[in-house]
Ligand code: SF4
């Protein structure tokens with residue numbers, strides 16, 4: 001694709017990056033076939049190719065409008081288009097640039113500004129857990145869009161150790177996540193118990209917080225980079241000298257939405273002379289939990305009780321497309337002895353959760369959720385598992401079938 005950037009962007013970091021990405025796109029349109037918003041809306045401007053054109057026009061000097069902003073807002077950042085694209089177009093990077101530029105030029109209605117501010121400042125905040133408990137108590141009084149989101153489940157009273165205390169020579173760091181401990185308090189302890197059972201100690205750095213994805217999704221690049229630098233500072237002693245023992249061997253993500261972001265820290269801070277090398281090291285050590293458990297499966301398998309029923313698996317886009325690990329989760333579960341069932345159609349399509357998307361684009365998100373659940377419930381499995389807190393909560397809001405993190409099922413099988 002030929003480009004002629006407006007002088008405002010020519011030679012800037014954003015301009016150079018956008019130009020390189022735009023020039024890779026050959027307009028073939030293959031990506032339209034796998035784009036969820038194009039499938040729902042049928043409008044080229046709600047497809048990857050259409051959004052690429054919109055960003056190109058803005059970078060070439062066209063004045064963006066509220067309509068431009070809306071078409072970019074409707075993108076789920078599921079990155080299915082990147083998996084499909086034969087030319088290797090880094091669509092998500094281009095969208096990030098386009099959203100930031102448009103955000104600076106197009107004013108949003110006051111109500112949207114307030115909602116986006118609440119999400120940006122509220123979700124990554126340490127006050128989220130206490131606020132969630134207040135929200136749960138006031139749930140009947142909340143607007144429907146928030147009521148659907150407040151599904152906080154108490155940690156099951158299963159008599160298991162809340163957090164294993166044994167020290168092991170093998171150690172990993174776990175990102176606890178900003179919303180996960182409040183919404184699904186069993187996931188992190190279940191992760192620590194499963195790893196402990198095969199001789200791996202799980203540590204959490206108390207000063208780490210949101211991975212940076214929430215602010216990035218809301219076009220707050222400087223806030224996102226501040227989150228990222230804070231996490232690197234919090235993790236660095238664990239990677240180098242070690243804290244309360246030897247250094248950790250890996251940084252584990254049990255939320256694939258966080259994992260895709262942390263794996264990109266090296267890229268996101270490449271131009272920062274103080275953090276570039278550290279960010280590269282953090283990204284290189286980061287693994288999704290399914291990647292780490294894959295190597296432990298032989299040791300774990302013999303420890304697990306029986307689990308005869310099939311489980312329906314929803315693979316998050318952030319795992320399949322963002323981290324480019326299609327099939328990994330299903331393979332690990334099969335290796336552990338579970339019977340895995342996957343949706344016969346549209347296995348690759350987004351469930352509509354997509355970070356804050358299910359709040360900001362509730363209608364489209366609900367349509368995608370129901371479409372996904374229709375496929376998953378057809379499998380008639382007694383439970384659905386996934387690998388990302390957003391997908392778990394979003395799917396659970398539309399079905400009575402329990403939707404859980406896959407590591408919780410492994411934990412259950414370990415303590416049967
Ligand atoms: S990221 Fe997903 S929703 Fe956005 S354009 Fe690509 S396929 Fe469509």
Ligand code: SF4
Nearest residue numbers: 025026028029031085
């Ligand atoms: S598949 Fe890739 S090259 Fe083809 S139109 Fe989509 S982004 Fe461009």
